[in-house]
Amino acid sequence: MALQDVCKWQSPDTQGPSPHLPRAGGWAVPRGCDPQTFLQIHGPRLAHGTTTLAFRFRHGVIAAADTRSSCGSYVACPASCKVIPVHQHLLGTTSGTSADCATWYRVLQRELRLRELREGQLPSVASAAKLLSAMMSRYRGLDLCVATALCGWDRSGPMLFYVYSDGTRLQGDIFSVGSGSPYAYGVLDRGYRYDMSTQEAYALARCAVAHATHRDAYSGGSVDLFHVRESGWEHVSRSDACVLYMELQKLLEPEPEEDASHAHPEPATAHRAAEERELSVGPGEMTPGDSRMPAGTETV
Amino acid sequence: MASRYDRAITVFSPDGHLFQVEYAQEAVKKGSTAGKEMNPSHVKVGIRGTNIVVLGVEKKSVAKLQDERTVRKICALDDHVCMAFAGLTADARVVINRARVECQSHKLTVEDPVTVEYITRFIATLKQKYTQSNGRRPFGISALIVGFDDDGIPRLYQTDPSGTYHAWKANAIGRSAKTVREFLEKNYTEDAIASDNEAIKLAIKALLEVVQSGGKNIELAIIRRNQPLKMFSAKEVELYVTEIEKEKEEAEKKKSKKSV
Numbered sequence: 001m002a003l004q005d006v007c008k009w010q011s012p013d014t015q016g017p018s019p020h021l022p023r024a025g026g027w028a029v030p031r032g033c034d035p036q037t038f039l040q041i042h043g044p045r046l047a048h049g050t051t052t053l054a055f056r057f058r059h060g061v062i063a064a065a066d067t068r069s070s071c072g073s074y075v076a077c078p079a080s081c082k083v084i085p086v087h088q089h090l091l092g093t094t095s096g097t098s099a100d101c102a103t104w105y106r107v108l109q110r111e112l113r114l115r116e117l118r119e120g121q122l123p124s125v126a127s128a129a130k131l132l133s134a135m136m137s138r139y140r141g142l143d144l145c146v147a148t149a150l151c152g153w154d155r156s157g158p159m160l161f162y163v164y165s166d167g168t169r170l171q172g173d174i175f176s177v178g179s180g181s182p183y184a185y186g187v188l189d190r191g192y193r194y195d196m197s198t199q200e201a202y203a204l205a206r207c208a209v210a211h212a213t214h215r216d217a218y219s220g221g222s223v224d225l226f227h228v229r230e231s232g233w234e235h236v237s238r239s240d241a242c243v244l245y246m247e248l249q250k251l252l253e254p255e256p257e258e259d260a261s262h263a264h265p266e267p268a269t270a271h272r273a274a275e276e277r278e279l280s281v282g283p284g285e286m287t288p289g290d291s292r293m294p295a296g297t298e299t300v
Numbered sequence: 301m302a303s304r305y306d307r308a309i310t311v312f313s314p315d316g317h318l319f320q321v322e323y324a325q326e327a328v329k330k331g332s333t334a335g336k337e338m339n340p341s342h343v344k345v346g347i348r349g350t351n352i353v354v355l356g357v358e359k360k361s362v363a364k365l366q367d368e369r370t371v372r373k374i375c376a377l378d379d380h381v382c383m384a385f386a387g388l389t390a391d392a393r394v395v396i397n398r399a400r401v402e403c404q405s406h407k408l409t410v411e412d413p414v415t416v417e418y419i420t421r422f423i424a425t426l427k428q429k430y431t432q433s434n435g436r437r438p439f440g441i442s443a444l445i446v447g448f449d450d451d452g453i454p455r456l457y458q459t460d461p462s463g464t465y466h467a468w469k470a471n472a473i474g475r476s477a478k479t480v481r482e483f484l485e486k487n488y489t490e491d492a493i494a495s496d497n498e499a500i501k502l503a504i505k506a507l508l509e510v511v512q513s514g515g516k517n518i519e520l521a522i523i524r525r526n527q528p529l530k531m532f533s534a535k536e537v538e539l540y541v542t543e544i545e546k547e548k549e550e551a552e553k554k555k556s557k558k559s560v
Binding site for chain 2: 115119120123124126127129130131134155
C-alpha cells in the first residue's frame with residue numbers, strides 16, 4: 001500500500017527477530033561500552049544476603065546455614081533451605097543468587113550421576129568441585145553468582161571445597177560464605193578443633209550461625225544443621241535463630257551464688273552486658289567472685 | 301561374496317560380518333607388509349600378578365644400521381598405566397598419542413588419574429568409531445593395557461580392532477599368540493604369581509615358548525604398586541633367563557633321578 005511504502009513499514013510476521021534485540025544468551029549494552037563495566041555499574045544488584053558455613057573435622061563435615069532469602073530489604077522467604085544435597089555423600093551450601101545455585105546444582109547432580117554410571121563409582125569431592133568450577137568459569141563475566149561450599153565424604157575421608165562462580169576453587173577446613181560470614185568466622189575461629197566431638201561440632205555450628213543472624217540484617221529465620229558422615233549425610237536439626245540465640249545467651253549468664261558481688265544487669269542493658277562479657281572473657285569462662293565489670297558496661 | 305562387502309567399512313555383509321574389521325584382525329596377527337619389508341607381528345604377553353603387572357614383548361630384529369633404541373613397543377600412557385601393541389606401528393602411534401592426551405585431560409577435568417578401565421574404554425571407543433565412519437579404515441592394532449588403579453588393584457585389559465575390550469589375568473597378542481595363551485592357561489596358577497619374581501619369570505617363560513634365540517630378543521617392563529613403569533635392561537633380562545634355565549635343568553635332573 002502507498003502509505004506502507006512511504007513509511008517503509010513492514011508487517012511484523014514477515015520479519016525475523018529484531019536485529020536490535022540481543023542474540024539469545026547475549027546482553028544488550030550501549031555501543032562502545034565494555035559489557036562487564038556497564039553491568040557492574042548499571043546492572044541488576046544481586047543479593048548475597050545469607051550466612052552459610054561448613055567445616056570438616058574428624059567425624060565428618062558439618063554444614064550449617066540460615067534460612068532467610070532476601071531480595072534487597074524484603075524477606076522473600078523466611079524458611080528456605082540453603083543446603084542442597086548432591087548425592088548421598090555430598091552436600092552443597094549455597095550463597096549468592098538462589099536461582100543460579102539451584103540450577104548449577106542440578107547440572108552438577110546430573111554430571112556426577114552420569115560419571116557414576118560410566119565409571120562404576122562416584123567421583124571424589126575434589127572432582128565434583130573441579131567440574132563445578134570448570135562449568136561455571138565458562139560464564140565468567142556474565143554475572144553468575146554462586147558461592148558454595150561442597151561438603152562430602154569420599155575415599156580420602158571428609159573433604160571440603162569452596163567454589164565461586166568466577167572459577168575459584170579452594171580446599172580448606174573452615175569456610176563461611178555470605179554477608180554474615182565475618183560474624184560466623186569469629187565464632188568458628190575461636191572454637192574450631194579438628195578433634196572435636198560430634199556434639200561439640202553441632203554446638204559450634206549453631207552458635208556461629210546464631211551469632212551471625214543476630215548481627216547481620218540479611219540473615220535470619222532458622223538455623224539448618226547438616227552432618228556428612230561416612231555413611232552419608234543427615235539433616236540434624238532446624239532451630240529458630242532467635243530462640244537459639246537466647247538459649248546461648250542464657251548459658252553465659254552467671255550462677256546466682258558465684259557472683260553475688262556482680263550487679264545483675266537490668267534487662268535494658270542485658271544484651272550489651274552479655275556481649276561485652278563474652279568479648280572480653282570468652283564463652284563459658286566466668287571468674288567466680290570477680291567483681292570487676294568489663295570496661296564500658298553500664299552499671300545499674 | 302566377500303569381495304562385494306569389503307570395500308566400504310560401513311557395510312554389513314549378508315551373513316553379518318564387518319569384513320574390514322576382520323581383515324584388521326588379520327593384520328594384527330600377521331603384521332604389516334610395508335613395501336618390500338615384511339614386519340611380522342611379534343608376540344606380546346601381559347601378566348597380572350598380585351602386586352605387579354608384567355609386559356613382555358619379543359624384540360624386533362633391527363637392521364644393522366638401525367638404531368635399536370628408537371624401536372619401542374612398550375609405551376607409558378601415564379605414570380601408572382602402560383601398554384604394548386601388536387599390529388601396525390603407525391596406527392599404534394596415533395592411538396597412543398590420543399590416549400596420552402586423554403590421560404592428562406582427565407586429570408585436568410576431574411583431578412584424579414585415569415583408571416586402567418577408563419583409558420581402555422577410551423581406546424576401545426576410539427577404535428569402534430573408526431569401524432563406523434565414512435572413508436576411514438579401522439586401526440590395525442590390538443593392545444595390552446596394564447596398570448594399577450588408585451585402589452591398588454592390578455589390572456590387565458586387551459583391546460582389538462573391533463573396539464571390544466576385556467579384562468584378563470594373563471594374555472598374549474600377535475604372532476603365535478594362541479600357543480602362548482595355551483602355555484599361560486596351563487601355567488598361570490596362584491603359586492606362579494605368588495611373588496613378583498615368579499610373575500616376571502612366568503612372562504619370560506611364556507615368551508620363550510615362541511621366541512627364538514632366547515633372552516636377547518625379549519624386552520620386559522613391569523609396574524609395581526605405587527611405583528612408576530620400569531623397563532628392564534638386557535642384562536637384567538639375561539639374569540632372569542639364566543635363572544629359568546637353571547630351574548629347568550634342576551627339574552630335569554630330578555625327573556631323571558626319579559625315573560631311575
